[in-house]
Amino acid sequence: MDLRNTPLHFGLIARVFHWLMAVLIIVMLMAGLYMTEMPSGPSKLQIFGLHKSTGILILMLAAARLTWRFTNPVPRLPPGLPRLVYFGAHASHGLLYACMFAMPLTGWGLSSAGGRPVSFYGLFVLPDLVGPDKALGRTLAGAHEWIAYFLIGLIALHAAAALWHQFVRHDGVLTRMTSAILLLCVLLPPALRADEPPAHFTLVPEKSSLRFVANENGAPVEGQFNHFTADILFSPDHPEANRVEAEVDLASVASANDDMARELPGKDWFDAAQFPQAVFRSVKFHAQPPAPGNPLREYYIDGTLTLHGVSQPVTVNMTLEHYDAQSAVASGTFTVSRKAFGVGSGQWKDASAIRDEVTVKFRIAAKRSVL
Numbered sequence: 001m002d003l004r005n006t007p008l009h010f011g012l013i014a015r016v017f018h019w020l021m022a023v024l025i026i027v028m029l030m031a032g033l034y035m036t037e038m039p040s041g042p043s044k045l046q047i048f049g050l051h052k053s054t055g056i057l058i059l060m061l062a063a064a065r066l067t068w069r070f071t072n073p074v075p076r077l078p079p080g081l082p083r084l085v086y087f088g089a090h091a092s093h094g095l096l097y098a099c100m101f102a103m104p105l106t107g108w109g110l111s112s113a114g115g116r117p118v119s120f121y122g123l124f125v126l127p128d129l130v131g132p133d134k135a136l137g138r139t140l141a142g143a144h145e146w147i148a149y150f151l152i153g154l155i156a157l158h159a160a161a162a163l164w165h166q167f168v169r170h171d172g173v174l175t176r177m178t179s180a181i182l183l184l185c186v187l188l189p190p191a192l193r194a195d196e197p198p199a200h201f202t203l204v205p206e207k208s209s210l211r212f213v214a215n216e217n218g219a220p221v222e223g224q225f226n227h228f229t230a231d232i233l234f235s236p237d238h239p240e241a242n243r244v245e246a247e248v249d250l251a252s253v254a255s256a257n258d259d260m261a262r263e264l265p266g267k268d269w270f271d272a273a274q275f276p277q278a279v280f281r282s283v284k285f286h287a288q289p290p291a292p293g294n295p296l297r298e299y300y301i302d303g304t305l306t307l308h309g310v311s312q313p314v315t316v317n318m319t320l321e322h323y324d325a326q327s328a329v330a331s332g333t334f335t336v337s338r339k340a341f342g343v344g345s346g347q348w349k350d351a352s353a354i355r356d357e358v359t360v361k362f363r364i365a366a367k368r369s370v371l
Contacts, residue, residue: 017068201366280306327367
C-alpha cells in the first residue's frame with residue numbers, strides 16, 4: 001500500500017489518520033457522556049484528566065491531518081453522483097474538520113476559564129487560552145456540549161453515506177479508506193485471517209493495453225485507449241478479498257480508422273468533454289475451477305462500469321498469466337451494450353450499421369507497491 005494517496009485510493013498515512021482519529025473521537029464522545037454522570041471523586045478527576053489530554057492529542061492530530069490533506073491530493077469522488085450529493089459530501093467533511101478543532105478548543109477554553117490548567121498526560125502543562133471567567137466558562141461548556149451532539153450526528157451521517165456507497169451504489173468509496181487489514185478482518189472467514197493479505201499493485205502503463213472491438217457493417221473495427229490507470233488489491237488464493245478500480249481517459253481513444261478516432265470523443269458518442277472518464281469498480285471476484293492441463297488461473301469479476309454518466313453491472317472474464325512477489329500480469333475480456341450507456345446518440349442509436357455490442361479486451365501488467 002502506498003504511503004501517499006493515489007487518484008483512486010487513500011494512502012496508508014491518510015488511512016491511519018482517519019481510523020486513529022475516528023476511534024479516539026468516538027471513545028471521547030462516549031467518555032464525555034459517561035463522566036458527566038459520575039459522582040465526584042478521584043476516579044472522575046482522573047477520567048477528566050485523560051479526557052482533556054486526549055482532546056489535545058486530537059487537536060494535534062487534526063492539525064497534522066489537515067496539513068497532510070493540503071499537501072497530498074484527495075481521491076476524486078466517483079462520477080455520476082447527483083450535484084446535491086457532491087455538495088453534501090464536501091460540506092459534511094468541512095464540518096467534521098471544523099468540529100475536530102472546535103471540540104478540543106472549547107474544552108481547553110472552558111478549563112482555562114474555570115481556573116483548571118490542562119496537562120498533557122502529565123508531560124507538560126498547556127498555557128491557559130483565556131483567563132478565569134465563570135460566565136465565559138458556562139458559555140464554552142454549552143458550546144462544547146452542543147458541538148458534541150452535532151458531531152455525533154455528523155458521524156452517523158458519514159457512516160450512513162459510506163454504507164450507501166458500499167451496498168447501494170457499489171462504487172468502492174468505502175474501500176478507498178478501508179485498509180486491507182481491516183477488510184480482511186471483516187470479510188474473510190476466521191480460518192483465513194492469519195494468511196497474507198492481498199497485495200497492493202499499481203499499473204505499469206507501458207506494458208498494459210486496453211482495446212475494444214466494435215462491429216461495423218458486419219466487420220470488426222478496433223480501437224484502443226492510450227491513457228488509463230488501475231488500483232489493484234489482489235491475492236490469487238483469496239479472491240473474495242480482491243479489489244480493482246480502473247479509470248479510463250475517454251479522450252485518449254485512438255484507432256487506425258480515422259473517422260472513428262475523430263468522432264468517438266465527440267458529443268454523439270463518448271462526449272468526453274462532459275464525461276471525461278469511464279470507471280470500473282469490482283464488486284466481487286470469483287475463482288473458476290482449474291481446467292485440466294491449463295496451469296493458468298481463471299476468474300470472473302462482478303463489477304460496475306460507469307460510462308457517459310450511466311452505471312451498469314458488468315462481468316469480466318480474467319486470466320492470471322503471471323504472479324510473483326514483485327509483479328502480476330492478467331488479461332481478459334467483457335462485453336457491453338453501448339446503447340445501455342447512451343453511447344451513440346441521434347442517428348447512431350440505430351444499431352444496423354454500428355452494432356450494439358462492443359467487446360473490450362485488456363492486458364494488465366502491474367507491479368507490487370512498496371511502502
